[in-house]
Amino acid sequence: MTDFRPVLQIVGVILCLLAAAMALPALADLIAANDEWQVFVLSGGATLFAGLGLMLGTRTDFRVLTVRQTYLAAALGWLAPCLFAALPLASGPAHLSTVDAIFEATSGLTTTASTVISGLERMPPGLLLWRGLLNWMGGIGIIVMAVAVLPTLHIGGMQIFRVQGLGAGEPASPRTARLGRTILGVYVSLTVGLWAALWLAGMPRFDAAIHAMSTISTGGFGTKDMSLGAYNNSMIDLIACIGMVLGGIPYLLFPLMAQGQWRAILRDQQVRWYLGLMGLGAAAVVLWLMVARGFEPLTAMRHGVFTVVSVMTGTGLVTIDYSDWTGLPAAILFFLTFVGGCAGSAAAGIKVFRLKLLFANARVQLHRLLRPHGIEIPTFNKKPISEDVLESAMGFLFVYVLGFAVLSMLLGFMGLDFITSVSGAASAISNLGPGLGETIGPGSTFAPLPDMAKLLLAGGMLFGRLEMFILLVLVVPSFWDQ
Amino acid sequence: MIDFKPVIFINGILLLILAAAMGVPALVDSVSADPDWRVFALSGLTTGFIGFGMALGAWPERQRSLTTHQAFLLTGSAWFLVSAFAALPFIFSGVGLSVADGVFEATSGFTTTGSTVIAGLDHAPRGLLLWRALLNWLGGLAFMVMAVALMPSLRIGGMQLFKMESSDKSDKVKPRVAQVAGSISLVYLSFTTATTAALWLAGMDIFDAVCHAFSALSTGGFSTSDRSLAHWGPAAQWVMVLAMLVGGAPLALFVSPWKRHAWPFLHDSQVRWYVNFVAFFASLLAFWQWAVNDMEPGDALTHATFNVVSIVTTSGFSSIDYNAWGGFAQVVFFILLFIGGCTGSTAGGVKIFRWEVLFKLAGVHLKRLLHPHGIFFVDFNQRRIPQPVLESVLGFVTVFFLTFAFFALGLTVAGMDLISALSGSAQALSNVGPGLGAVIGPAGNYKSVPEAAKWIMAFEMVLGRLELFSVIVLFTRSFWRG
Numbered sequence: 007m008t009d010f011r012p013v014l015q016i017v018g019v020i021l022c023l024l025a026a027a028m029a030l031p032a033l034a035d036l037i038a039a040n041d042e043w044q045v046f047v048l049s050g051g052a053t054l055f056a057g058l059g060l061m062l063g064t065r066t067d068f069r070v071l072t073v074r075q076t077y078l079a080a081a082l083g084w085l086a087p088c089l090f091a092a093l094p095l096a097s098g099p100a101h102l103s104t105v106d107a108i109f110e111a112t113s114g115l116t117t118t119a120s121t122v123i124s125g126l127e128r129m130p131p132g133l134l135l136w137r138g139l140l141n142w143m144g145g146i147g148i149i150v151m152a153v154a155v156l157p158t159l160h161i162g163g164m165q166i167f168r169v170q171g172l173g174a175g176e177p178a179s180p181r182t183a184r185l186g187r188t189i190l191g192v193y194v195s196l197t198v199g200l201w202a203a204l205w206l207a208g209m210p211r212f213d214a215a216i217h218a219m220s221t222i223s224t225g226g227f228g229t230k231d232m233s234l235g236a237y238n239n240s241m242i243d244l245i246a247c248i249g250m251v252l253g254g255i256p257y258l259l260f261p262l263m264a265q266g267q268w269r270a271i272l273r274d275q276q277v278r279w280y281l282g283l284m285g286l287g288a289a290a291v292v293l294w295l296m297v298a299r300g301f302e303p304l305t306a307m308r309h310g311v312f313t314v315v316s317v318m319t320g321t322g323l324v325t326i327d328y329s330d331w332t333g334l335p336a337a338i339l340f341f342l343t344f345v346g347g348c349a350g351s352a353a354a355g356i357k358v359f360r361l362k363l364l365f366a367n368a369r370v371q372l373h374r375l376l377r378p379h380g381i382e383i384p385t386f387n388k389k390p391i392s393e394d395v396l397e398s399a400m401g402f403l404f405v406y407v408l409g410f411a412v413l414s415m416l417l418g419f420m421g422l423d424f425i426t427s428v429s430g431a432a433s434a435i436s437n438l439g440p441g442l443g444e445t446i447g448p449g450s451t452f453a454p455l456p457d458m459a460k461l462l463l464a465g466g467m468l469f470g471r472l473e474m475f476i477l478l479v480l481v482v483p484s485f486w487d488q
Numbered sequence: 489m490i491d492f493k494p495v496i497f498i499n500g501i502l503l504l505i506l507a508a509a510m511g512v513p514a515l516v517d518s519v520s521a522d523p524d525w526r527v528f529a530l531s532g533l534t535t536g537f538i539g540f541g542m543a544l545g546a547w548p549e550r551q552r553s554l555t556t557h558q559a560f561l562l563t564g565s566a567w568f569l570v571s572a573f574a575a576l577p578f579i580f581s582g583v584g585l586s587v588a589d590g591v592f593e594a595t596s597g598f599t600t601t602g603s604t605v606i607a608g609l610d611h612a613p614r615g616l617l618l619w620r621a622l623l624n625w626l627g628g629l630a631f632m633v634m635a636v637a638l639m640p641s642l643r644i645g646g647m648q649l650f651k652m653e654s655s656d657k658s659d660k661v662k663p664r665v666a667q668v669a670g671s672i673s674l675v676y677l678s679f680t681t682a683t684t685a686a687l688w689l690a691g692m693d694i695f696d697a698v699c700h701a702f703s704a705l706s707t708g709g710f711s712t713s714d715r716s717l718a719h720w721g722p723a724a725q726w727v728m729v730l731a732m733l734v735g736g737a738p739l740a741l742f743v744s745p746w747k748r749h750a751w752p753f754l755h756d757s758q759v760r761w762y763v764n765f766v767a768f769f770a771s772l773l774a775f776w777q778w779a780v781n782d783m784e785p786g787d788a789l790t791h792a793t794f795n796v797v798s799i800v801t802t803s804g805f806s807s808i809d810y811n812a813w814g815g816f817a818q819v820v821f822f823i824l825l826f827i828g829g830c831t832g833s834t835a836g837g838v839k840i841f842r843w844e845v846l847f848k849l850a851g852v853h854l855k856r857l858l859h860p861h862g863i864f865f866v867d868f869n870q871r872r873i874p875q876p877v878l879e880s881v882l883g884f885v886t887v888f889f890l891t892f893a894f895f896a897l898g899l900t901v902a903g904m905d906l907i908s909a910l911s912g913s914a915q916a917l918s919n920v921g922p923g924l925g926a927v928i929g930p931a932g933n934y935k936s937v938p939e940a941a942k943w944i945m946a947f948e949m950v951l952g953r954l955e956l957f958s959v960i961v962l963f964t965r966s967f968w969r970g
Contacts, residue, residue, distance in 0.1 A: 073860065160857060290897075334900040337909055341893050364886040371883030374876075375643060375961050376556065393875055394856075400882045401853030404846040411823045418816030419776070424907065424924070427819050442906075479857055 008486075011064040012071060013078045017086050018064070021057030024087050025050045027139055028094060034212075035132030042099050042130050049093035056090065073159070074485065080155055080476050084147070084468060088112045091140055099130055105457045112464040114140030116471040117148065117352055119226030119322045119439040120446070120463065122453040126231050131212060137227040138216035145223020145352035146193050148471060149257050152350045153189060154182075161475045162402025163360055163395045166386065167256075167350060192260040197222050200249045207241040217323075221249035224353045226322030226439045232449060233324040240308050243325050247312050254280065254319040254347030275387050276348045276359045283358070287342050288314040291335045298333075310335075318342040320354045322439020329447035336442060343432045344406075354437035354470055356406055360399045362386060367396055405474045410435050413466045420459040430459075434466035490968075494554055495562045496546035502566055502630075503539025506573055507532045509622055513577070517615030524581050524613045531576035538573075557967065559642060563634060563958045567950050570630075571595040574623055581616055588939045595946040597623030599953040600631065600834055602709020602804040602921035603928070603945070605935045609714050614695060620710040621699035628706025628735070628834035629676055631953060633669045635832055636740055644957045645884030646842060646877045649868065650831060671743045679742075680705050683731040690723035700724075704731035707835045709804030709921040716930070717807045722790050725807050729797050736801030736829030737762065757869050758830050762800075762840045765827070769820060770796040776816055795930075799824040802836045804921020806930035818924055825914040825923075826892075836919030836952050838888055845873065845881050887956050892917055895948050902941040912941070916948040 028050035035043035071079065088111050096107035106122045113120045114137055126134065157168040197218050204214035213229045220227045230236035234246060259271050271277055292310035295301040301309070309326045316323050317339045328335065346355015366384035373382055383390045414431035422430065422445070429441035440448040445455070452460065469477055479485055510532030517525035554562065575594035578585045585593060589605045596603045597620050604620075606612065639647040680701050687697035696712050703710045713719035717728060734742075737759055774792035777783040783791070794807040799821055810817055828837015845866060852864045865872045896913035904912060904927070911923030922930045928937065937945075951959050961967055 073858070160860065162853075332905055333903070333909070334897065336906045337897050337900045340906070340910075341897070364882065365890075367879060368883040368886045368890075371880050372957060372961060372964060373966065374880075375560075375957060376964075376967060378556075378643065393879070396879065396882065397849055398853050398856075400846065400885075401850040404850045404885075408850075414819050415816065415823070418814070418819040421780075421815065423815040424818040424822070427815050428822070475854065475857055478854055482854060482858065485858060 008072070008074045008078070009066075010078070011066045013075050013082060014060045014064040015066065016079045017082045018057045018060030018062075020083050020087055021053055021060065021090060024090055024143070025054035025057055027143060028053065028136070030139060031094070031132035031136040034135045035130055038131050040130045040132060042132050045098050046094050046132055046136070049090075049097070052093060053090045076155060076159060077476055077479050077485070080151065080472065081480055084115070084472060087143075088115050088464075088468070091115060091136075094136060095133070098133055100133060103457075105460050106453070109452065109460040109464045110137070111140065112467050113439075114225065114227060115144040115147070116437050116467040117141055117144045117223050117225040117320070117354070118434065118437040118467045118471075119220065120433065120441075120452050120467075121227065121439075122451050122460070124231055124451045124453065126229055134216055134229050135212075138219040138225075141223045141225025141227050142197065142219035144471075145219075145225060145253070146190065148352050148354075149189060149193065149350070150186070153185070153258060156349075156473060159476075160398060161473050163363060163399035164349060164473075165398070166359075166389075166391075166395055167258075188261050189257050192257060192264075193222065196249075196252060196260075200245065203245045204242060207245055208239055209237060209242055217246065218249070221246050221321065221323065222253050222352070224250060224253040224319045224321045224347065224351075224437075226316070228323065232327075234312075235325050235327070235449075243308055243312050246323060247315050250315050250319045250321045250323070251281075251284070253321070254351050254353035256348045256350035258350055273387075275362055279362050280348050280358045283342070283345060284315060284318055287318065287338050290338055291331075294331075294334050299331075313339070314342065317438060318345060318355075319347045320436050320438045322433075324440065324448040327447070327449045329442065329444070329449070340429065340432065340442070343429075343436045343438050344410075346436055356403060356436075359386070360403060363391055363396060363399045364403065366391065402474065405478065406435070406470075409466070409469055409474060413462065413469075416462050417459055420456050420462070422455070422459060430455075430463060431466060434463040435470035437467055437470055490555075490557045490561065492561070493546040494548050495558050495565060496542050497548055498562055499566055499569055500539045500542030500544070500546065502570055503535050503573060504543065506570055506626075507536030507539055509626060510535065510577065510619070512622060513615035513619040516618050517613060520614055522613045522615060524615050527581045528577050528615055528619070531573075531580065534576065535573045556642065559638060560958050560961050560967070563638060563642075563954055564962045567598070567954060571598045571946070571950065574598055577616070577619055582613060583616065586939075588942045589935075592934065592942040592946045593620070594623065595949050596921075597708065597710060598627040598630075599919050599949040600624050600627045600706045600708040600802070600836070601916065601919040601949045602703065603915065603934050604710065605933065605937075605942070607714060607933055607935055609712055610719075612712075617699055617712045618695075621702035621708075621712075624706045624708025624710050625680070625702035627953075628708060629673060632672055632676070632739060632832070632834055636672060637669070639955065639958075642958060643876075643880060644955045646845065646873075646881035647831065647955070648880070649841075649873065649877050672739055675739050675742045676705060679731070679734055679739075683727065686727045686731075687724055690721075690727050692720060692724055696720075700728065701731065704728050704803065704805070705735045705834070707732060707735040707801045707803040707829065707833070707919075709798070709802075711805060714933075717794065717805045722786075725790055725794050728805060729794055732797050732801045732803045732805070733763075733766070735803070736797075736833050736835040738830045738832035739834075740832050758841050758844065761844050762830050765840065766793075766797055766800050769800070769824065773813075773817060773820060777813065780816075781813060795821070796824065799920060800827050801829045801833075802918050802920045804915075806922060809929065809931040811924060811926070811929035811931060822911060822914070822924055825911060825918055825920055828918055836917075838885060838918070841868070842881050842885060844868065845878065846885060849878070849882075884956065887960070888917065891948075891951065891956060895944055898944050899941050902944060903938045904941055908937075912937075912945060913948065916945040917952040919949060919952050 028046045032043045032046035092107040092111035095102050095110050100123050156164040201214050201218035205211050216229055262270050288311040291314050292306045295306035295310050312325050313328050344356055346357050347353025349357045349359050370382050370384045410431050414427045417427035425443035426445045430446055433441045510528050514525045514528035571594050575590040578593050579590035593605055640650050683701035684697045699712050717725050770793040774788045777788035778785050791808045795810050798805045828839045829835025831839045831841040848866045855864050892913050896909050899909035899912055907925040908927045915923045
């Protein structure tokens with residue numbers, strides 16, 4: 007029988023952190039003399055109560071988590087905060103129903119940023135800050151997961167990013183603590199830097215803080231209904247664009263960057279492919295904007311590059327309503343949604359390294375057709391890819407596509423039209439945010455969807471964020487045996 | 489240096505066969521006193537003359553077997569060449585197709601896709617209708633012979649699993665064409681005859697029955713009416729369902745089961761997956777039509793089964809405009825475009841066998857996550873799949889989706905809208921026929937599609953028909969250096 011106590015204890019700690027975070031919006035509302043601060047204090051109190059209860063009720067001095075416990079902790083550690091983070095939204099000024107609140111909170115924590123709230127300009131600062139914070143916390147949560155948890159669990163080929171001395175089955179070492187500090191330090195300093203840059207570029211201080219948090223986490227919650235389009239400032243667009251690109255780069259590379267080892271970063275195949283695909287997509291969209299829409303070259307660059315970066319990293323910030331970009335850009339954005347960012351970052355999607363692995367294999371297969379007895383082996387960063395990794399990556403890709411197919415069918419079953427179902431499913435599973443089409447395209451909200459569809463989408467976001475297999479493993483009967 | 493002689497010789501023989509086939513519509517037209525018979529006679533003579541020249545000029549001295557390089561070159565060139573010559577009657581006949589339209593129609597016929605650019609089929613001359621059906625039928629036969637005799641030795645996309653026990657393991661490809669073709673053609677021919685008789689009994693006139701039997705068994709999809717099978721009643725539609733199902737099953741399993749005292753197709757795991765899959769989606773859609781769109785239960789079952797079978801087997805007949813069935817049905821039909829029939833049949837697509845392998849692979853990945861030290865294998869028909877086969881299946885699926893995405897982007901550049909481009913690329917690659925949306929949906933026609941898009945799709949059809957790798961390999965540098 008699995009020992010649940012360590013799992014619940016971890017969930018308790020996470021809830022306590024969440025409760026502490028609720029103090030910030032309460033403070034913001036208090037300063038702005040807004041009555042809603044009570045909502046945050048009350049929700050914070052309830053969350054803290056639950057968190058402390060779990061922590062104290064399950065005190066053990068565990069040092070190592072078993073594999074099963076790690077899965078449970080990862081799944082519950084995301085599910086519980088999503089529910090508790092919905093508390094202030096459900097009782098707050100936006101008057102959201104329970105389903106809407108859960109959708110919004112899940113969308114925030116998974117860094118998806120599909121929203122059901124319209125009229126953001128009229129919302130109190132506490133609520134806006136809370137949404138930004140959700141993105142930000144979700145971002146750091148997933149980076150920690152991607153660096154420490156997923157590689158040790160061997161999920162979808164992530165084992166190639168395994169760092170010695172980290173993860174399940176190994177006791178915490180000084181190295182772990184140092185690595186954790188580094189990542190957190192990078193994340194915080196990037197956020198602060200982005201904040202300062204946005205502020206200097208002319209954004210109000212408060213808006214800059216929220217956008218900094220939602221950009222670096224590749225979340226995408228903003229403070230205006232029209233997202234960044236409301237500011238109409240090309241400097242702000244450029245800064246946010248750089249922030250998103252950085253948000254999709256593996257975090258373990260930033261310490262190298264600080265040491266000035268630029269070569270090492272540019273030699274990393276994942277980063278190369280990431281930037282390469284992004285560049286290709288952006289170039290095509292910019293060209294299309296110039297040729298088919300008659301944009302000025304600079305305007306085309308600004309909106310084209312920004313939109314491609316935003317969609318590929320799964321951020322979902324918008325500078326221009328791209329729902330009427332039919333044909334080529336729509337197809338490019340649709341495919342890039344699936345690609346996503348690099349492993350080890352806050353971005354979601356299939357992840358660039360898996361595409362690289364599979365592409366390397368396909369190339370080798372092609373060559374083997376001609377030389378059946380050749381001993382060519384697919385490589386990644388000049389290291390041979392083991393069969394095990396390849397199969398894991400393909401298994402992941404298959405489940406990803408299957409999950410997308412099933413989700414879009416279910417959404418269709420709820421009565422949504424083709425484009426809404428397909429783009430909604432892709433957007434949820436890749437943690438992007440806006441979909442395509444009139445209902446859920448950029449600039450519109452998910453509010454008109456039926457409740458059931460919202461719950462399905464929220465489930466899809468968690469499914470995608472937890473790299474599918476964490477949730478799938480839990481429903482395998484043999485997980486609960488023994 | 490590759491010796492082109494045997495390749496040219498076999499191409500010449502194939503053209504001679506094509507020329508002989510043109511005699512059939514010429515005969516039919518001259519009997520019904522249609523002036524088009526001259527077109528067929530002339531095209532036949534031209535094709536025959538060139539084929540004769542090629543065969544005679546490249547008469548091989550003694551060599552009987554092909555090297556791997558020659559085999560790849562043969563498969564690639566033969567399909568393009570035959571499609572080009574088969575277009576002659578379309579271009580010069582009374583319907584007056586442009587070159588692009590003619591090549592599109594002929595390629596679509598010979599690759600058993602079944603996308604058509606001809607409107608007004610109900611009043612078209614009989615020779616032309618017969619020629620389209622005959623192209624489907626010949627294409628189906630040619631593909632099956634290739635799939636059984638050539639593909640396994642070329643080791644494309646896991647096909648080596650279907651290598652016949654007796655074939656040797658040397659690098660020389662020895663197409664036992666005569667032997668294999670003999671038994672398969674016999675099965676194919678007898679099923680065609682049976683279908684013709686059944687369709688005739690179901691109320692079709694004898695000419696329509698022959699044409700439909702040709703295009704159903706080959707999973708082609710050319711009809712003799714603009715409304716496809718909606719023109720006939722449920723009896724004919726159910727006969728067609730059976731015929732398409734047989735066409736999408738591995739025909740080699742039907743070879744004289746009474747001799748072996750066993751009915752292998754009842755135990756084959758691929759066939760089981762195929763039947764279950766079709767049954768599941770047919771009942772799902774029948775339920776949707778009955779519950780949501782208030783169709784009569786009988787009609788719902790007929791139409792759902794017919795169209796699901798038609799898409800999964802990559803035939804492409806339609807009994808109703810399912811594009812009007814709503815978002816859910818559109819999503820389902822879009823997903824079905826990728827499935828494809830069984831390996832060893834006339835169907836195209838990714839094929840059930842590869843989906844089965846992927847599904848099992850994902851299961852193995854899941855088991856490995858739970859038991860990191862356990863040893864699990866992927867089975868097919870109770871036999872373990874060797875590692876190289878697995879990798880080549882993965883390579884195939886990766887390339888399939890990359891190609892799909894690449895050409896979908898190409899189609900949007902050519903000026904198609906998003907739904908048409910996505911479904912158009914998928915249907916061409918899987919050799920299905922109709923896409924989705926108003927333009928190329930089941931009620932639409934490819935006539936209005938931009939010319940560049942027709943060329944792209946025609947190329948894609950051949951690419952899909954030849955299982956991608958045998959064409960792509962021709963574009964690698966190492967192929968020509970070898």
